[in-house]
Structure formats: C-alpha cells, structure tokens
Amino acid sequence: MQREAKKRRRPSLSLPILRTSRNQHRAGTLTLGNLLSELGETSFGWAIVVFSLLTLLPLPPGFTLITALPLLMTTGQMIMGYPHVWLPAPLARLQLDPVKLRRTVLRLRPVTRRLERILTPRYTGLFARHNERPLGVLLFVISFALFLPVPLSGWFPAVSMFIVGVGLVERDGLVSALGLIFGGASVLLTTTIVILVFTGADALIN
Template sequence: MAHRQDDNSKRRPSLSMPILRQSRAHDAAGTLTLGNLVEGLGDRSFGWAIVVFSLVTLLPLPPGSSLITALPVLLTTSQMVLGLPHVRLPNRLSRTTINHDKLRRTVLRLRPVTRRLERHLTPRFEGLFAPRHERLLGLALFVIAFTLFLPIPFSGWFPAVSLFIFGVGLIERDGIIASLGLLSGATSVLLTIFIATSLAAGID
C-alpha cells in the first residue's frame, strides 16, 4: 500500500488542471476570455495557445463555427512562422468570451488522450524546438491549422487533436510527443485532401 502511495505521489500533475483552474477562476470573476485564459497559463505562450485554441475548435458549436474558431490557431502558427517571441492576440480576439462549461466538457472528453500523453511526457529531443526550427514548425502547424478553417464535413476533429498533441509536447519540451502531433497532423491534411477530392468528384 505504501509503495502504491509513493507511485501516486510521483505522478505528474494533469495537463488539464491548469486550464480548468484558470477557466473556473476567470468564469467566477466574469473575465473568461481567450486572452485572459492564455495569459493566466503563464510562460511558453505558443504551446499553451495552441492547446487552448485547438480545444476551442473542439467545443460543441453550430456547424460552420470552425471558420471563426480556427482563426486564433492560424494567427498563433503564423506568428511562429514570423519568428515572434510570444503570442500576440488582437484586442478583439483577446476579448472573445468562452463558455466554461463547454470548455470543461471538451477537456474531459479528451482525458483518454491526455492520460496516455501524461504517462510518457518527459523533456527529450529538445533540439526539435531550437530557434532555427521554429519557423519551419510554424509553417507545418499553419498548414494543419488551415484544414480546420476549411468547411469540409468530418475533417476538423483530427487536425484539432493533432495540434493539441503538438502543443502539449511543446509545453513539456518533449520532441517525441510533438513529432507524434506533427505526424498525425500530416495524416489529417492528407485525409482532408482525400475528402475534398472525393466531394469534388461526387459533384462532377
């Protein structure tokens, strides 16, 4: 029993807890916006921004909402391409409000994914995140994020989860997990192209 307690005490804190904690606090204060949530999560702004904004695209919203919710992801990844030192959100986008209950349900729905990630996360292969690679990574992520922006049925969930996985890897400086996110993102891009070409062929 003591050994089991020691193992439990050494478990890494859940990745979802900082998001839910900040979301709950800002919701109680009536200040739950995209800007406040990202700012409250602290340093490594690109990683947290990608995680939060990919979660926002997974919220249960009306069809076509991805045209709007994908914009913060596109903005964040484009800033990586430009080599900016941290995320800069326009005031209007920063003031966008979020529904805490919907965010919480989305985070909990992803728990099977985050639990698996948390068991393996550790700083490794950190050369992937070297400054000389940042713009290339940003470009790859921008392409993945662009698939969220396309109004193609059944294609949004996969790239959003891929971006989420990469963001987690970036926060924890885990090059293996980040590479997994990139690989699944590339697969999602190919899937989107396949669906788009299939729809076009059906129309013809």
C-alpha cells in the first residue's frame, strides 16, 4: 500500500521543465543555459532531456541538422570523460520559445505518463563512472541518426534519447536500457531508409 501511494504521489516529469520555463519567460531570462542551470546544469541526464525536446520542436524539415548538434556535443563530452555538461556561450544564450517548448512537452505526455508509473532508482551500475564513456558512444550513435535529415525517422531517435535522459535523471538503469534498445531500433530504421534512398537514386541514375 505504501509503495502504491508513493507512486501516486510521484511528481510529473514534465512539471520541472514547464514551471522553470514559465518562470524564466516571465522574468525575460529563458535561455538554454538558464533552463539547464535551474534544472541541474551538471547533469548529463537533464541536458539530454532538454536537447531531445529541442529536436522535437515544430520546426521545418531538415532542422535536425541544427537541433541535434547539442546532443552530439553532449554525448561527445560523455565520451571524452567530462565531469559535467559544458555549453559554449552562443548555445547557452540561445533563446527558447516557451509556447513551442510547452507544446512539445505536452505532446510527450503519453510517454512521460508511462515512465512515471515505473520509474524508480535501480540497476544504477549502468551509470557508474567507468560506464559513462561506453554509454556516451551508444548515445552519440543514436544522436547521429537523429542528426541525419532522413524522412520519417527523426522522431524515434529523439524519443529514445528523451527516455534515456529521464532514466539518467531518475537513476533508473532499466528505463535507460529500454531507451537504448529503442534507440538501437531507430538507428537500424534510419540505416535502412538511407540504404533504400541511395539504392533508389542509384537505380534512377543507371
């Protein structure tokens, strides 16, 4: 009974992002750097969560070439053994649209609701210091699949990165592992689409 009550009282995963972005927007200070600082700038988990949200914003096709760059940078820092996320000044000063950010967070509610029911600290060995670089390599590959402007494939790696990031924030190794599996499937999907596109283009040329 106590465990069930604790699960029911669990705060929404979306609430910190929505509340912080709203307060900073009212204060005129809503930038990527300020949002991460308030959420926990030293956390790779929050950085991955926020950056994956950026790739899901309603933007014209092909913009993942830009919005996926912070994810590539963050996962690259994990590979290089950085102790925390470092943002270049131009990226930290990037202003965010609070309306688009809110819409994107609410679009992910079906995902976050399911995660909220199962999240709990477990299998934390996945997040041990010696596993950070291998984890960074896997996430970099998924981020690169997101970076490629491949039609119909961008949503899947972005959501998988979001799930892994939530698992990192909540220290839930099982959820992060599920996100990695989903991410691996998205990489296969992207690779398949790229091969089909090149095969089709080669057939047209020849």
